[in-house]
Amino acid sequence: MAARWKISHRTLERWRWAQEGPRYLKIGGRVAYRLSDVEAFEREVQSFPDKLPIED
Numbered sequence: 001m002a003a004r005w006k007i008s009h010r011t012l013e014r015w016r017w018a019q020e021g022p023r024y025l026k027i028g029g030r031v032a033y034r035l036s037d038v039e040a041f042e043r044e045v046q047s048f049p050d051k052l053p054i055e056d
Contacts, residue, residue, distance in 0.1 A: 001033050 001022075002009045015021030016031065022041035025032045 001038065004038070 002012055012021060012031075016024060022033055023037040025034070
């Protein structure tokens with residue numbers, strides 16, 4: 001996921017903590033993203049770019 005958007009894995013971690021970003025699953029301590037949730041998030045921020053969480 002981080003590679004897809006060229007952001008750090010820490011940014012994704014922060015988004016999860018802040019309940020921002022795409023929906024995710026936690027399976028056995030690992031975080032997974034469904035492609036459909038990722039694409040839905042991309043469509044949302046494409047339509048409303050000001051909703052994109054801030055990256056440090």
